[in-house]
Amino acid sequence: MSGSQRLTDSAAWRALQAHYAAVKDAHLRTLFADDPGRAARFTVEGAGLTLDYSKNRITEETVRLLVQLARERGVAERRDAMFRGEKINVTERRAVLHVALRAPRGERIEVDGQDMVPEVHAVLDRMAAFANQLRDGSWKGHTGKRIRTIINIGIGGSYLGPEMAYLALRPYSDRTLDFRFVSNVDGANFDEATQGLDPAETLFVVSSKTFTTLETMTNAATARKWIVSALGTDAAVARHFVAVSTNTPGVQKFGIDPANMFGFWDWVGGRYSMDSAIGLSTMIAIGPENFRELLAGFHNMDEHFRSTPLERNLPVLMGLLTVWYNNFFGAQTLGVMPYSAHLARFPAYLQQLQMESNGKHVDLTGAVVDWQTGPVIWGEPGTDGQHSFYQLIHQGTKLIPCDLIGFLQPLSPLTDHHDLLMANMFAQAEALGFGKTAEELTAEGSPTFQTPFRVTEGNRPTNAILADRLDPRTLGSLVALYEHSVFTQGAVWGIDSFDQWGVELGKVLANRIIPELRDKAAPKLTHDSSTNALIERYRRARNS
Ligand code: F6P
Numbered sequence: 001m002s003g004s005q006r007l008t009d010s011a012a013w014r015a016l017q018a019h020y021a022a023v024k025d026a027h028l029r030t031l032f033a034d035d036p037g038r039a040a041r042f043t044v045e046g047a048g049l050t051l052d053y054s055k056n057r058i059t060e061e062t063v064r065l066l067v068q069l070a071r072e073r074g075v076a077e078r079r080d081a082m083f084r085g086e087k088i089n090v091t092e093r094r095a096v097l098h099v100a101l102r103a104p105r106g107e108r109i110e111v112d113g114q115d116m117v118p119e120v121h122a123v124l125d126r127m128a129a130f131a132n133q134l135r136d137g138s139w140k141g142h143t144g145k146r147i148r149t150i151i152n153i154g155i156g157g158s159y160l161g162p163e164m165a166y167l168a169l170r171p172y173s174d175r176t177l178d179f180r181f182v183s184n185v186d187g188a189n190f191d192e193a194t195q196g197l198d199p200a201e202t203l204f205v206v207s208s209k210t211f212t213t214l215e216t217m218t219n220a221a222t223a224r225k226w227i228v229s230a231l232g233t234d235a236a237v238a239r240h241f242v243a244v245s246t247n248t249p250g251v252q253k254f255g256i257d258p259a260n261m262f263g264f265w266d267w268v269g270g271r272y273s274m275d276s277a278i279g280l281s282t283m284i285a286i287g288p289e290n291f292r293e294l295l296a297g298f299h300n301m302d303e304h305f306r307s308t309p310l311e312r313n314l315p316v317l318m319g320l321l322t323v324w325y326n327n328f329f330g331a332q333t334l335g336v337m338p339y340s341a342h343l344a345r346f347p348a349y350l351q352q353l354q355m356e357s358n359g360k361h362v363d364l365t366g367a368v369v370d371w372q373t374g375p376v377i378w379g380e381p382g383t384d385g386q387h388s389f390y391q392l393i394h395q396g397t398k399l400i401p402c403d404l405i406g407f408l409q410p411l412s413p414l415t416d417h418h419d420l421l422m423a424n425m426f427a428q429a430e431a432l433g434f435g436k437t438a439e440e441l442t443a444e445g446s447p448t449f450q451t452p453f454r455v456t457e458g459n460r461p462t463n464a465i466l467a468d469r470l471d472p473r474t475l476g477s478l479v480a481l482y483e484h485s486v487f488t489q490g491a492v493w494g495i496d497s498f499d500q501w502g503v504e505l506g507k508v509l510a511n512r513i514i515p516e517l518r519d520k521a522a523p524k525l526t527h528d529s530s531t532n533a534l535i536e537r538y539r540r541a542r543n544s
Pocket of ligand 1: 157207208209210212270271356500503
């Protein structure tokens with residue numbers, strides 16, 4: 001069980017090490033040639049998604065041992081503890097209950113003996129009433145004009161999910177409303193997001209779990225000034241600002257009436273919050289019914305994760321494959337390539353989800369781990385990536401497992417484009433897996449001098465994730481798939497996937513440096529010589 005035994009001491013780990021030595025050089029060409037049933041054997045379905053993981057460097061024995069590892073590390077017990085509302089975020093002594101955000105009415109999920117599902121639905125109902133008022137124009141700005149633009153101010157989990165979901169679900173959105181996002185404390189972000197807007201027609205959704213985050217509070221204060229100076233009165237704030245937060249006093253102090261606040265709970269991690277009230281802008285864009293579809297998709301995957309045997313469990317298998325490459329093959333990164341322009345921000349969303357969750361150096365007991373934890377996550381939509389960085393994946397010296405995500409039905413009426421898009425997805429997986437040998441090239445007439453350069457080794461692993469179409473329900477399933485894959489990885493590594501202490505130090509140091517940049521009479525700098533010199537150079541430039 002994780003926590004009580006070191007990962008590298010577990011029997012399954014040792015067995016996997018021996019197994020790795022035996023299979024590491026096996027080529028996908030041979031694995032497929034030897035087993036005509038391989039694709040079917042390594043394809044699983046759940047919650048509207050299909051995962052073909054046959055183009056991975058695995059055998060049935062690999063899967064058996066990885067599942068054994070999950071058993072020894074207590075993945076299922078930890079998952080059940082999460083669903084029971086136990087405080088599995090041990091370093092913050094908090095429950096981890098994003099699954100309660102999408103539990104249907106009538107289901108019971110308790111925290112400290114209290115059923116949270118009725119509260120979740122009460123907030124959803126308030127969000128729906130507000131979203132409908134914006135969508136039907138009955139919510140008016142201070143001057144009586146209809147709201148046309150909604151700007152979400154927030155960062156990290158209070159931004160990436162809303163922006164990703166808005167872009168993903170634009171075809172389902174109300175096109176008469178415009179949605180923009182301000183996250184960065186760089187004033188350029190606010191300037192650009194408000195370009196050309198009429199303040200009388202603009203609503204800000206200030207999204208922050210803590211309502212203390214420097215970037216968000218700075219941007220919200222700037223937005224407040226922008227509204228008040230244009231509309232001439234503080235009274236305008238009531239019609240142009242709403243807040244999403246767990247911090248009611250903080251919201252009140254900022255000047256937003258709690259009647260215009262949508263709450264959530266400390267058991268929702270920032271990076272797991274896009275389906276909480278943090279999704280308010282998403283709900284305004286796609287409407288309450290579509291938002292409930294999104295939640296239904298999440299819930300379907302939750303149920304799949306909770307009740308499907310580990311051997312056929314999509315997020316468990318994906319998480320275990322990440323462990324396989326990360327810890328045995330030494331892969332440093334995982335590429336996520338959606339074959340959908342609408343999923344342009346999905347890799348960025350996954351970066352926070354995975355890297356803030358599993359970028360940890362100690363286990364649940366606080367002992368420094370002597371195994372690798374979370375990989376670097378990155379990616380871009382295919383086919384753009386193919387014309388930029390895929391070369392390195394095909395012929396470079398690094399092993400980069402990739403998830404390729406595609407949809408059977410197009411959203412665009414330009415359906416002939418879709419065939420080309422999906423042909424590219426399937427072709428890339430084929431090329432990455434099987435490559436091209438010197439013999440094949442010679443037989444095709446490749447000039448001898450070019451052949452070594454044209455050889456593509458293959459044996460580059462990919463997962464193919466397919467769904468019928470990108471709709472709210474599918475997006476929910478897809479996000480939950482990755483959430484639970486991250487969970488599985490964290491449970492195997494025996495780490496706390498739900499804290500983020502590493503981001504604190506930079507925040508503290510920035511707060512120390514801010515007055516040093518602003519205050520001309522600041523005391524002597526006492527940082528290291530490099531930081532001192534950088535600050536001094538900045539001061540000279542700004543004061544000259
Ligand atoms: O700095 C990291 C972080 O705490 C994330 O975990 C979180 O999503 C983000 O900042 C924003 O926090 P908040 O919603 O409290 O403004």
